[in-house]
Amino acid sequence: RQQLTTIPTVVHVLWSSDDQNISQDQIQSQIEVLNADFRAQNKDKVDVPDCWTGLVADANVEFVLASTDPDGGATDGIIRKRTDVTSFTVNDRMKSDATGGSDAWPTDRYLNLWVCNLGDVLGYAQFPGGPADTDGVVILTSAFGTSGTATAPYDLGRTATHEVGHWLNLRHIWGDKNDCSGSDEVDDTPTARRPNFGRPTFPHVTCGNGPNGDMFVNYMDYTDDAVMVMFTAGQAERMNAALDIRGF
Numbered sequence: 001r002q003q004l005t006t007i008p009t010v011v012h013v014l015w016s017s018d019d020q021n022i023s024q025d026q027i028q029s030q031i032e033v034l035n036a037d038f039r040a041q042n043k044d045k046v047d048v049p050d051c052w053t054g055l056v057a058d059a060n061v062e063f064v065l066a067s068t069d070p071d072g073g074a075t076d077g078i079i080r081k082r083t084d085v086t087s088f089t090v091n092d093r094m095k096s097d098a099t100g101g102s103d104a105w106p107t108d109r110y111l112n113l114w115v116c117n118l119g120d121v122l123g124y125a126q127f128p129g130g131p132a133d134t135d136g137v138v139i140l141t142s143a144f145g146t147s148g149t150a151t152a153p154y155d156l157g158r159t160a161t162h163e164v165g166h167w168l169n170l171r172h173i174w175g176d177k178n179d180c181s182g183s184d185e186v187d188d189t190p191t192a193r194r195p196n197f198g199r200p201t202f203p204h205v206t207c208g209n210g211p212n213g214d215m216f217v218n219y220m221d222y223t224d225d226a227v228m229v230m231f232t233a234g235q236a237e238r239m240n241a242a243l244d245i246r247g248f
């Protein structure tokens with residue numbers, strides 16, 4: 001597909017202490033990062049090494065806080081809920097009213113984004129094809145957006161970019177195997193041995209991928225927010241195929 005896809009997004013803010021009830025400004029800052037990153041309009045794409053600038057891709061996806069709720073009423077796309085759960089884990093309890101979370105809006109029409117305390121996990125996502133009622137993305141409160149509670153080095157909104165990449169069927173660029181046998185099923189991302197963390201120096205060669213090495217500037221690696229700055233054309237193609245399947 002070539003046309004722009006706009007995804008209505010609902011943000012579920014789950015808080016057990018006042019500071020977790022993040023501001024409108026912090027929520028908006030995350031939406032802005034998603035829109036910049038998925039349209040390749042992020043200013044820091046100038047940091048992509050020359051060898052890969054030709055691969056930087058506009059995924060043609062944008063995100064807007066929902067203006068209509070599932071019943072057709074007006075909404076600002078934000079649900080705020082106090083919870084007795086002081087810390088969630090990757091078990092989806094934040095996705096249901098019954099377990100101290102907030103029920104998903106119909107996942108064939110909205111991107112559901114839950115923001116909550118996840119302990120030491122930055123975020124997680126459900127891949128396409130999973131159960132409808134748990135579909136969406138979860139982000140740790142302190143890794144969400146670029147203001148308020150957002151905390152370095154995860155304060156540039158890239159956790160959500162990475163997780164929405166998973167939600168649109170992208171795999172980690174090292175293929176989750178740590179022995180060069182894994183693949184992300186995308187041809188234009190170099191094979192890499194394992195995740196990169198922090199701020200690597202270019203090039204970081206593994207798996208015979210020299211001279212340019214691992215594409216640690218990709219959103220689907222594990223580097224710091226300031227380091228991950230691009231999707232490739234192959235990744236954009238894979239995400240658009242997922243959008244077709246999702247029916248957006």
Ligand code: ARG
Pocket residue numbers: 122123124125154158159160162163221222223224225228
């Ligand atoms: N560990 C998480 C995952 O595998 C996200 C990592 C995001 N990294 C970041 N720099 N924000 O989905």
Ligand code: ZN
Pocket residue numbers: 162166172
């Ligand atoms: Zn991931």
Ligand code: CA
Pocket residue numbers: 183184185186187188189190191
């Ligand atoms: Ca690849």
